[in-house]
Amino acid sequence: MSGSGVFAGELFGRGREEPGPGAVLLPGWLDAEQQRELVAACREWARPPAGMRTVTLPTGGVMSVRTVCLGWHWYPYGYARTVVDGDGAPVKPFPPLLDGLARRAVAEAYGERAGEIAGAAGYAPDVALVNHYPHGAKMGLHRDREERVDAPVVSLSLGDSCVFRLGNTATRTRPWTDLELRSGDLLVFGGELRFAYHGVVRTLPGTADPDLGLVGRLNITVRQSGLDRSR
Numbered sequence: 001m002s003g004s005g006v007f008a009g010e011l012f013g014r015g016r017e018e019p020g021p022g023a024v025l026l027p028g029w030l031d032a033e034q035q036r037e038l039v040a041a042c043r044e045w046a047r048p049p050a051g052m053r054t055v056t057l058p059t060g061g062v063m064s065v066r067t068v069c070l071g072w073h074w075y076p077y078g079y080a081r082t083v084v085d086g087d088g089a090p091v092k093p094f095p096p097l098l099d100g101l102a103r104r105a106v107a108e109a110y111g112e113r114a115g116e117i118a119g120a121a122g123y124a125p126d127v128a129l130v131n132h133y134p135h136g137a138k139m140g141l142h143r144d145r146e147e148r149v150d151a152p153v154v155s156l157s158l159g160d161s162c163v164f165r166l167g168n169t170a171t172r173t174r175p176w177t178d179l180e181l182r183s184g185d186l187l188v189f190g191g192e193l194r195f196a197y198h199g200v201v202r203t204l205p206g207t208a209d210p211d212l213g214l215v216g217r218l219n220i221t222v223r224q225s226g227l228d229r230s231r
Contacts, residue, residue: 019166019177022117022152022191024109029186032211035158039214041097042130042158045070049089052132056085064137070094071127072225078146079127079227098128102154102222109152109188117191119151119224127225133162133203133217141165141172141199148226152190157181158218159208167197183208 014027030038045068046052052068057076071094072079083089102125107114114120131139144153166189167176178201181187189196203217 014182017179019179020189020193020196022193023166023187023189023196025179025181026105026109026186026188027182028184029105029108030156030158030184032184032209035184035209035212038097038156038220039158039212039218041095042068042132042218042220045092045095045130046132049087050083050092051087052130053083053086063139065131065133065139067132068092068130069127070098070130071125072227074127074129074146079225081229094126094128098220098222099125101156102128105154105156105186105188105222106152106190109186110190117152118194119149120190123151123224125151125154125222125224126227126229127223129221129223131219131221133160133200133219135160135203135205135216137200137216138202139200141167141197143169143195143197144221144223145195146225147223149224150190150194151224151226152188152194154222155181155187155189156220156222157185157187158183158220159212159214160217161204161207162217162219163201163204165199165201166193167199169193169196172197183212 017025052066055063073091075085106123161182164179164181
């Protein structure tokens with residue numbers, strides 16, 4: 001869907017899409033068992049200390065999603081080793097589960113083209129943001145610019161579907177492409193679109209599989225920070 005209100009290709013099933021240079025959508029990449037495993041893991045990661053929190057922006061606005069960070073703690077607009085805008089606890093470690101999934105995601109998204117995408121061939125993720133979108137939550141268009149390398153971003157969707165807006169690198173305005181992301185979908189964006197504006201226009205309540213036991217949407221975003229943990 002590109003602003004048309006109709007999701008392209010729905011009548012013919014959902015296959016691999018490349019909505020822009022360096023962006024790859026693999027629908028249903030996670031099977032039902034993997035989705036349940038990740039939801040259970042997210043519940044554990046969300047527990048305090050260094051648990052899920054609400055983020056306040058420098059402007060005073062409060063994000064409608066709630067977030068827990070792994071590996072490095074993200075805050076507007078930087079990274080720290082502790083939850084500097086929360087309980088001050090050390091951030092939870094980046095889990096092997098996400099390391100393995102993210103590496104496989106990049107390899108399967110780009111295949112033999114990995115050498116043509118910056119940071120894909122030697123992808124080494126070390127940070128994840130887990131965002132929970134309750135009903136009515138959304139995320140404005142933004143760029144992931146706090147990382148010091150341009151390795152691809154891996155995005156995994158769980159629970160309710162959403163309308164994800166993938167924009168351009170210069171402005172929050174058009175051109176953009178709207179994509180429906182469903183539970184189990186994988187989106188990888190790197191290359192020319194690594195620093196593109198992107199966000200969630202809306203979630204679609206009630207679209208999650210009840211067997212997940214999840215209200216709303218979970219998004220796991222995995223990145224390579226380029227930060228030196230020894231410092």
